Amino acid sequence: MPDSPKHQIESLQSSGLKATLPRIKVLQIFEQADTRHLSAEDVYRLLLLEGADIGLATVYRVLMQFVEAGLLARQHFESGKAVFELNEGQHHDHMVCLHCGKVEEFFDAGIEQRQREIAEERGYQLVEHALALYGLCKECQAKRSR
Amino acid sequence: MPDSPKHQIESLQSSGLKATLPRIKVLQIFEQADTRHLSAEDVYRLLLLEGADIGLATVYRVLMQFVEAGLLARQHFESGKAVFELNEGQHHDHMVCLHCGKVEEFFDAGIEQRQREIAEERGYQLVEHALALYGLCKECQAKRSR
DNA sequence: CTGTATGCAAAATCTTTGCAGCCTG
């Protein structure tokens, strides 16, 4: 059997989740996908492509559990639907191309620091933040100007 | 007649929109509301309270037109539903209390500057951005610790 | 075995659209 899911089973167990097939498969999807950021529908579609018989409701439930367990992070961007990405500990923000939808990640210590200062100035206990830059990537600017 | 809608009619006309009753009322709602940030449902409810006979579909259409015309700005935050606020030219970001939902606005020139630099370094033409800090406001921290 | 997890279908939310009639300019 190729690609035994040892690693995923351990991740799940150490998060306190039973290692069920839907959960293992969903984890695999995120680890193998070309794009880091997937919607529930994306995950469902990829599961079907693999021949897995998993309902969309289960995909939503599993994604939620993974977010609560800290395995995934959920982002909203402007599309109105949520996208999920592997949570690899390293916080980062996003730059989204409005034309092709490509998402790049970045981290800027200066911005992080100012955010903490702003929250503190106003008496907030900061829990998290979401920063997304929207624009046109280099390729799409080229296409546009043709 | 109290509160004649002269001002709103001018705003609409200078945005190239016909001054219809639903549009005038929606503008008034935003100008008079206690909270700057309102969802479509919020606006609809406030209209009904005032006795205006305006459908929810029209509220959505009017809000979209106002966003396109630059009268309103749309934000997404984490709730899954969109909220709208008057666009008064002055860009700003948001700090949202996760407990009571209160939204404060802030502007930080340093963060704005770094965003432009980051976009430029990566070859993006920056169109807009959304930064939201999530946390607990001073009042809610107090409630929590009781 | 026991209780949690799943699949299916139905419902809940939020938002958009089609269409006949109304109103602004």
Next chain:
DNA sequence: CAGGCTGCAAAGATTTTGCATACAG
């Protein structure tokens, strides 16, 4: 008066929930 605008109802899109059954530990 003409064309855009509205209300209503219905459809779409996304996400959640109820319930009987299946499966992990």
